[in-house]
Amino acid sequence: MRGLLREAGRVSGVVTEHGELRCASVVLAGGAWSSLFCRNLGIRLPQLKVIASVLRTAPMPGGPELAVGAHDFAFRKRRDGGYTIAQRSANIAPITPDSFRYLTDFLPALGRQYRELRVRLGRQFIDEWRLPAHWSPDQPSPFEALRVLDPQPDLAILAEARRALCRHFPFFEGLQVSQAWAGAMDATPDALPVIGPVAELPGLFLSTGYSGHGFGIAPGAGVLMADLLSGQVPAVDPRPFRFERFQAAHP
Numbered sequence: 488m489r490g491l492l493r494e495a496g497r498v499s500g501v502v503t504e505h506g507e508l509r510c511a512s513v514v515l516a517g518g519a520w521s522s523l524f525c526r527n528l529g530i531r532l533p534q535l536k537v538i539a540s541v542l543r544t545a546p547m548p549g550g551p552e553l554a555v556g557a558h559d560f561a562f563r564k565r566r567d568g569g570y571t572i573a574q575r576s577a578n579i580a581p582i583t584p585d586s587f588r589y590l591t592d593f594l595p596a597l598g599r600q601y602r603e604l605r606v607r608l609g610r611q612f613i614d615e616w617r618l619p620a621h622w623s624p625d626q627p628s629p630f631e632a633l634r635v636l637d638p639q640p641d642l643a644i645l646a647e648a649r650r651a652l653c654r655h656f657p658f659f660e661g662l663q664v665s666q667a668w669a670g671a672m673d674a675t676p677d678a679l680p681v682i683g684p685v686a687e688l689p690g691l692f693l694s695t696g697y698s699g700h701g702f703g704i705a706p707g708a709g710v711l712m713a714d715l716l717s718g719q720v721p722a723v724d725p726r727p728f729r730f731e732r733f734q735a736a737h738p
């Protein structure tokens with residue numbers, strides 16, 4: 488999706504790389520790209536990427552069946568008999584232009600979570616610096632140029648996870664890594680998602696900023712979004728997820 492169509496001050500459709508679609512409401516569920524999409528609309532959505540690394544092992548017969556989430560490691564068995572393993576208390580916080588753009592929003596969270604965040608300055612700063620902040624719907628969007636966010640896994644963090652895991656579960660000593668990968672989590676300043684309408688652009692709804700918990704809460708988040716879109720009384724109180732909570736500090 489490149490952008491939105493607007494008529495009489497509200498959303499009237501979307502523009503995709505394959506053409507236009509008319510609709511009265513749009514849900515932006517763009518994960519870590521939602522903030523950039525909003526910026527092109529002139530809407531300020533404070534959101535930063537946090538990079539989490541994971542590995543999977545070759546099949547390990549006879550290992551634990553349970554899933555464990557400890558302070559500095561986590562594992563669960565996979566269907567092929569291997570294990571997915573991660574460090575639970577260390578993620579990369581890349582410094583990007585958004586880090587400065589949203590610094591005041593995120594300072595309290597940084598103060599609370601600095602032990603779990605490894606702040607890094609690298610190529611991502613330059614890459615994001617080069618991204619256009621604005622584009623017109625008849626031009627290819629930055630999303631089309633990138634297609635998939637595929638950050639490099641942090642091997643040092645994964646080595647920490649392995650050491651911690653083997654200390655507590657010696658069974659895993661000698662494990663063979665089949666694959667390591669990473670993903671960008673879309674963090675908000677209060678680590679809660681944004682689920683609801685955007686008052687400054689009627690017809691636009693946000694479902695984003697799941698801050699590393701989107702799998703777990705997706706079923707409830709989907710019901711809430713559907714209730715809000717269809718004008719039903721929401722199944723849960725939507726106020727903690729209002730977009731406008733971020734605007735109080737930046738009117």
Ligand SMILES: Cc1cc2nc3c(=O)[nH]c(=O)nc-3n(C[C@H](O)[C@H](O)[C@H](O)COP(=O)(O)OP(=O)(O)OC[C@H]3O[C@@H](n4cnc5c(N)ncnc54)[C@H](O)[C@@H]3O)c2cc1C
Nearest residue numbers: 488516517518519520539630670671697699700701702703
């Ligand atoms: C390593 C790792 C481990 C995790 N572990 C857990 C866990 O154990 N439990 C848990 O609950 N959560 C976990 N999460 C978080 C979870 O994956 C996310 O919260 C969830 O995927 C967010 O879902 P989403 O649909 O909001 O965003 P995404 O899954 O990022 O989906 C957004 C989609 O929108 C597309 N998109 C964006 N912009 C555009 C555009 N302009 N046009 C077209 N398409 C667009 C993207 O390509 C993407 O496919 C983990 C995340 C990572 C990275």
